[in-house]
Amino acid sequence: MREVVFETDRLELCVPCAADVDALAGYWGDPETMKYLGKNGDVWTREQVVQRVERGARYCxxxxxxxxxxxxxxxxxxxxxxxxxxxxxxxxxxxLGYRFGKDHWGKGYATEVAQASAAYGFERLGVEELIAVCYAENEGSRAVLGKAGFVEQGMTDLYYDVRLMLFRMEKPVCEK
Ligand SMILES: CC(C)(COP(=O)(O)OP(=O)(O)OC[C@H]1O[C@@H](n2cnc3c(N)ncnc32)[C@H](O)[C@@H]1OP(=O)(O)O)[C@@H](O)C(=O)NCCC(=O)NCCS
Structure with missing residues (x-):
């Protein structure tokens, strides 16, 4: 039974678990999906997915x-x-970050996850500011961040050993 942390209209956000590995290994093993993730767009092996699912659960x-x-x-x-x-x-x-399997792009899911995760961070975790980074060429991700309320800050070399576009969003005043 998956542990649901919070939900949106169409989605549940759950604690990562071993039952997720098959689906995620399929998604993160696809070069097109991984093009703008990580340093060289390398795909992840099943073993890497297992390790990340375990790390993800630990972080929860x-x-x-x-x-x-x-x-x-x-x-x-x-x-x-x-x-x-x-x-x-x-x-x-x-x-804040997100990634979906190819079959699930173009349905507004990234925007739904970004907005709900940001609200969870501000309202439930007491976070005052969020950042996000993406490749400048990743038009989809830039659009998602804009819709979620992030503001573009220019390029940065500070994270993940690659040049990325940096975004920030402060906790909305009404939630302070
Ligand atoms: C980028 C990604 C997260 C977008 O997810 P999505 O669920 O398709 O995004 P949404 O449906 O919420 O789209 C939000 C907006 O972005 C636009 N958009 C989405 N993908 C786009 C693309 N490839 N090019 C241009 N615009 C795009 C949508 O048209 C939408 O705009 P609209 O509301 O004005 O129509 C998804 O393609 C993905 O998982 N890609 C692989 C992993 C990745 O790059 N993750 C982000 C790393 S920073």
Whole structure:
């Protein structure tokens, strides 16, 4: 039984678990999906997915946040991951991120996850500011971040050993 942390209209965000590995290994083993993830767009092996699922579950316990497993309510399918982590899993700032299997793009799911995760961070975790990074060429991700309320800050070399576009969003005044 999956542990649901919070939900949106169409999605559940859940603690990562071993039952997610088959679906996620399929998604993160695809070069097109991984083009703008990580340093060289390398795909992940099943073993790497297992390790990341384990690390993700650990972060839920230690930090109350992670890239949660995203489940589509209508189908019960695992469709991707999204949420909040300390930037690059080791910094002080809190990063919002998301990624979905190709079959699940273009349905507004990334926007739904980004908005709900940001609200969870501000309202439930007491986060004051979120950051996000993406490749400048990743038009889809830039659009999602804009719709979620992030503001573009220019390019940065500070994270993940690559040049990325940096975004920030402060906690909305009405939620302070
Ligand atoms: C990028 C990604 C997260 C977008 O997810 P999605 O669920 O398709 O995004 P949404 O449906 O919420 O789209 C939000 C907006 O972005 C636009 N958009 C989405 N993908 C786009 C693309 N490839 N090019 C241009 N615009 C795009 C949509 O048209 C939509 O705009 P609209 O509301 O004005 O129509 C998804 O393609 C993905 O998982 N890609 C692989 C992993 C990845 O790159 N993750 C982000 C790393 S920073």
């Amino acid at each position: 316990v230690e930090r109350g946040m992670t890239f949660w497993t995203v489940v589509e309510k209508a189908s019960g399918m695992v469709i991707g991951q999204g949420g909040l982590v300390p930037i690059a899993f080791n910094g002080d700032e809190i990063e």
